[in-house]
Amino acid sequence: MKFFAQPLQIGPLRIRNRVILAPLAGVSDIPFRRICRELGAGLTYVEMLSAIAIRHRNKRTRDMMARHPDEDVLGVQVSGPTPELVEEAVAFVDQRSFDTIDLNMGCPVRKVVASGSGSALLKDPDRLTETVRRGRAATDRPFSVKFRLGFTRDSVNVEDTAERVVREGVDMFTVHGRARDENYAAPVDLERIRIGICRGRETADGPLVAVGNGDVVDFQSALRMREATECDAVMISRGALGNPWIFREILEERTAHPTLEEWGDVVSRHLSWQEEHYRDESLAAILSRKHLLWYIKGFPRNRELGAKLAGIESIGEAHTILREYAAQWPRDLRRFEGPLSGESRFGPSSKYDPKYEMDRTHDRGVGALE
Ligand SMILES: Cc1cc2nc3c(=O)[nH]c(=O)nc-3n(C[C@H](O)[C@H](O)[C@H](O)COP(=O)(O)O)c2cc1C
Structure with a gap:
């Protein structure tokens, strides 16, 4: 069986494969997670939850804990400033319907x-050790940590x-191979x-x-x-933005961009799920804008298309604009492969640095507490 397609055992939890969608603040909501899961993600996570926001029973944080019935496996990630708060947050999320709990030790966001x-x-x-100890002790579910090089x-x-x-005693750890002061380029x-x-393997006795x-x-x-690295699994972050097909590509060991028809089906479904999930038409449209800009990367004339999509006020408007443009594209057009598209944002040398966006997302998430 192909390596990444093999099941993976994380403590008592068995996941169907070795390609994981990272917790992505401001991105990994129910609609996006469902799309990634449908295209093969073996495990997905809700957006990072702040232990302070959990203590204050922040409404947005409560909403972020929702799980869709289609999600047969789901992880949660918490971050917190003290061992006590992390322990409390882990104990809290342990009582909700999550299959695995991760502690964030890599977030670079200023605040x-x-x-x-x-x-x-x-x-x-020392604080790191104490924090992991208290988090570990607060749950019997698989417990993991995600950290940077330093x-x-x-x-x-x-x-x-x-x-x-x-x-x-963590069951799993994820290493992001950059230090906090390194930018994403x-x-x-x-x-x-x-x-x-x-070193982790040498230390482990289980x-x-x-x-x-x-x-x-x-x-x-x-x-x-x-x-x-001899890792057991990979965790995908920016590579999934506008490209949820990445899961299928890795599992099937091929890099082929979706046909125009497949692309259109997935984008439409994502948009419909946004509408269904957020209920409020205007909010669904606003939250879809960034996804749409990611989805149209690698298509011809996408600058003009992007400017239109960046201003959508409703999901219906997005469907209309996309239909209009797609009708002008040759049926066999594939992203990044057409003669007009030399650009790729998915390459490892990507200049896309999400730090500022993450700062803003975070500010919105905990703004009510400050
Ligand atoms: C929009 C965005 C939001 C992110 N939010 C989180 C988060 O909530 N928790 C986390 O551990 N990492 C978060 N990250 C960091 C990624 O998980 C990952 O460690 C980093 O982007 C490097 O992987 P990449 O080069 O594949 O993007 C975020 C990254 C992006 C782009």
């Missing part, structure tokens, strides 16, 4: 770090972090991921799942991640 959460933990190994490029401590979290450091995974993350944008890059 998250200033509060002592996310990648700030990488600067304080807080800065000059203070890479991936081996120490891997050893510490494994000693505390810097290529991911596969060798350092490998070193971290190696089963451990190690996941590689960063710059996986197609089957070739997934294979490179697997071969260079």
